[in-house]
Amino acid sequence: MTHLAKKIGLIMGILVLSLGLIAVPVEAAENEAIIINKSNNQLAFFEKGRLQKVFPVATGSTKSLTPEGKFSLVNKVKNRPWYKGNIPGGDPRNPLGARWLGIEVPGDWGHTSGNTYGVHGTNKPSSIGTFASSGCIRMYNQDVIWLYERADENIPIYITSSSSSFPALAANYGGVQALFSENLYYGSKGESVEILQRILHITADGLFGPKTLSAVKKFQKTNHLVVDGIVGPNTRSALFNK
Structure with a gap:
């Protein structure tokens, strides 16, 4: 093989590898989703089109504080500092808890960089299940760590106020399926x-x-x-x- 042929082969290999790496988060985004229902203060995580887990959360103290719509998870931070109060990450006084999952919301600080709204832990676990935040979605620290380890950046985040179940909401949003068609009874498995x-x-x-x-x-x-x-x-x- 000539030196030129080897060079071309190496370049092609790098291009293929790069394309493969670029495709991973896109595929993950299509198979995952987070749905937050402010009506019952619950968060559902879907993976591979299936409902994996439902968590209790806290949302805005007034209806307008936590925005509704379709957004994206755009950054993930371990032990994020609370800049407003000048409290470092990991400090027990830090209201952001153990993990931060930033949500892209048009018009937020940093030009939709996920610095204003997020799903995060809390140092006030008694607030979970209530309407207590300034707009973010609070979770128990152990729950947000679980979610942080599984949710990929760029996945869709849907926030709503609805009386529908999470499977019904997922079906309405499209791309996320969590339904079944067969009859189930005592002894069924799967x-x-x-x-x-x-x-x-x-x-x-x-x-x-x-x-x-x-x-x-x-x-x-x-x-x-x-x-x-x-x-x-x-x-x-x-x-x-x-």
Whole structure:
């Protein structure tokens, strides 16, 4: 092989590798999403198009403080300093907690750099589940660490106020699926059972056992459905559209 041919081969190899590296975050962004529902102060994380986990959060003390719409996760910081109070990262007094996931919101400080609004930890765990922040989304520190390790930059973040379930919201937003079509009953196993369990906020082990049966019956009774413990068309409809 000539020296020129070797050079061309090396350049092509670098280009292919570079393209591959560039494609990774785009693919990740298509398969992941965060949905925050201000109505019940909960955050859902979707990965590979599936609902993985739901967390309690705190949002703005007034409705307008936490913006609603489709945004992006644009930066991630461990132990971010609280510049306003001149408190270093990692300090127990730091209100931003253990992790910061910056949200791109048009018009924020730094020209949508994710420095104003974010999902972050807190030094006030008693505020979780309430309307308490100046606009950011607060999480328990152990929860935001879990999310930080899994959520990639550039993934979409949807913030809304809705009475719909997370699967229904995901279906409406498109690109994120967390639904199932088969009937489920005592003894069923698999991914669809895990989705059901996450919707019902119980341990997602993929096995339709006594706890799942009890949760399904409770849901059916609350929604004035036939209380038979079977997740058929009517129960599925109520689960996905509530």
